[in-house]
Amino acid sequence: MTENDKRPSMVIGYWMSDRKSQKLNWIEFGKVCRQHGYELVKLDLDKPLENQGPFAVILHKLTEIIARNDEKAIQIIDRIERYIKDHPKVLIIDPLDSVRTLLDRYKTYNVVLNTTLNNIDVFTPTFVEILSTNVKDNIKKLKNAGVTFPFICKPFVAQGTTYCHQMSVIFNERGVADCKPPCVAQSFINHNAILYKLYVVGDHYQMVERPSLKNFYASNDDRDTITFDSHSVSKSDSSSELSVLDPSERAKRSSIDPIKLHSIVKTLGSYLNMSLYGVDVVVENDTNRHAIIDINAYPGYDGFPDFFGKLIDCVKSRRAQSVCSKAYFEDSGFDTSDSSDEKKSRAKLNSINQYN
Ligand SMILES: O=P(O)(O)O[C@@H]1[C@@H](OP(=O)(O)O)[C@H](OP(=O)(O)O)[C@H](O)[C@H](OP(=O)(O)O)[C@H]1OP(=O)(O)O
Ligand SMILES: Nc1ncnc2c1ncn2[C@@H]1O[C@H](COP(=O)(O)OP(=O)(O)O)[C@@H](O)[C@H]1O
Ligand SMILES: [Mg+2]
Ligand SMILES: [Mg+2]
DSSP: OOTGGGSOSOEEEEEOOHHHHHHHTTHHHHHHHHHTTOEEEEOOTTSOGGGTOOOSEEEEOOHHHHHHOSHHHHHHHHHHHHHHHHOTTOEEESOHHHHHHHHBHHHHHHHHHTSGGGGGTEEOOOEEEEOOOOHHHHHHHHHHHTOOSSEEEEESBOSSSSSTTEEEEEOSGGGGGGOOSSEEEEEOOOOTTEEEEEEEETTEEEEEEEEOOOOOOTTOTTOOOEEEEGGGTSSTTOOOGGGOOOGGGTTOOOOOOHHHHHHHHHHHHHHHTOSEEEEEEEEOTTTOOEEEEEEEESOOOTTOTTHHHHHHHHHHHHHHHHHHHHHHHHHTTOOTTSHHHHHHHHHHHHHHHHTO
8 A cells, every 4th residue: 555545535735835834834724624634735846746646636826936937947837737637627726827817917907907897996007018128118108008107117027036026106207217127017096005905715805904105196206216125015014104194194094895895806706717816905095996906826814814714615615616617517518628618618607607
């Protein structure tokens, strides 16, 4: 009898950095899994997965490996993708293609733009991709896209690198030279320095409030570009001077609309095909419109009550859904291992869910 034969049938193979698992106190999740009949096994990314499984579920935060994109990282991701293709019954949380979309800020904003959220005053601020260092061309591009001063410049890659949280606020045409391509330029939305973080775990979500950037105005147009690392502004313990409102503005308070938050989660989950993600929302002063400014794969979940309970809930419900949908589509003659059929089946499933 080999080591693998002794295992219960339901193994969750997981991977995340040691730093992330320590922060989440991941050992505790192993205990929760056992109570629900699952065994939690860390994937050895340097070895074939065939010898480590069989896995019922693969749960991961591979953002830093996908973003690394070097030869070794590509080999690791290839190995995982091959395993998933060869074992179509394995549930992956979350699909690598969906995570790739979120690693690209430009693609992510385009997804939001194409949802129905606009109908309920939820929007993504006007944005454009900046790929060149030609200042004249970039000024033209910004104008054509309708991006207004001040705007914020964000690196293309959204997660998993050391530079991906280095941003700048640009106030005038002179500052356009400070754009560091490839990046996304996005109109700045004044929001009284309050950020709402929506943490999503499957069908559960939680909102936490965080500090954010203070209001900036176009009339400050002689200002130099401000550069900052977002992690020094919007963490729960951040106290950046960039978050300090002018005294005259302190009394204003935007109000977040719980119905809008609910719609954001319901809508984005299916458009993104993600279960573990976070959405950063700011509420525009005066209009109260809700702006989605960032979406993160597998965020920190700091302040999420009973995270492990909700995570195992999510694993179980996603497994039940995937078993049902595979059985349904196999009965209908779909080849569920074919990704184009999978897309069709997902679209069909979404439309069925709308009526349930
Ligand atoms: O650990 P935290 O709490 O700072 O979590 C980070 C997230 O912060 P948040 O929970 O949204 O405040 C953070 O979200 P933001 O982009 O800062 O909004 C990222 O998701 C970050 O992932 P990565 O390291 O860039 O791949 C997350 O980092 P990881 O810990 O997942 O690496
Ligand atoms: N369009 C925007 N308008 C106003 N503030 C913004 C905008 N986009 C980002 N910010 C501010 O910059 C911070 C970092 O931006 P975000 O897109 O969330 O990047 P990151 O992935 O590094 O968290 C946010 O927490 C918020 O304070
Ligand atoms: Mg953010
Ligand atoms: Mg982010």
